[in-house]
Amino acid sequence: MKNSPRSIARTLPLRLGQLTLVSVLLLIVWNLYPRAFPARAHEVLGALPLALIAVTYLLYQAVRRPPPAELLKAMVLAAAFLLWAANQFWPQASSATLWNDLAIALFVIDVFLVVAGWPGTVRQQSIRETCRGSTDAGVGGGVDG
Secondary structure, eight states: OTTOHHHHHHHHHHHHHHHHHHHHHHHHHHHHOGGGSOTTHHHHHHHHHHHHHHHHHHHHHHHHOOOHHHHHHHHHHHHHHHHHHHHHHOTTSTTHHHHHHHHHHHHHHHHHHHHHTTTOOOOOOOHHHHHHHHHHTTTTTOOOO
């Protein structure tokens, strides 16, 4: 069954990722034509793709069901994006600098963990491979594309 709740859950991160790309396009359009947007549009347009990609990545990880260490690393990255989004959305808030600095720290930690090889070398699988793997499992057992 193509539209089962399980297949919808598997494609949700991809669809949300596509929406995120549209939000990035709107941000770029704002830079070209800022007067075409409402006064506070840039704060929203700057924060939206960051927050959406954080949620997208967490949903993607939920579909993949990685080991706990990988999930923790994904949560660190998502938190960095959410803190950066908060800084973009509320740039005048007294905590904005703290949010920005925490985001920087989490991005640095995330990249350091990649360089250090933690949590081990696990082949990253795209959402398309994850979805294809579930539908191809009974047909030849492979994920050949």
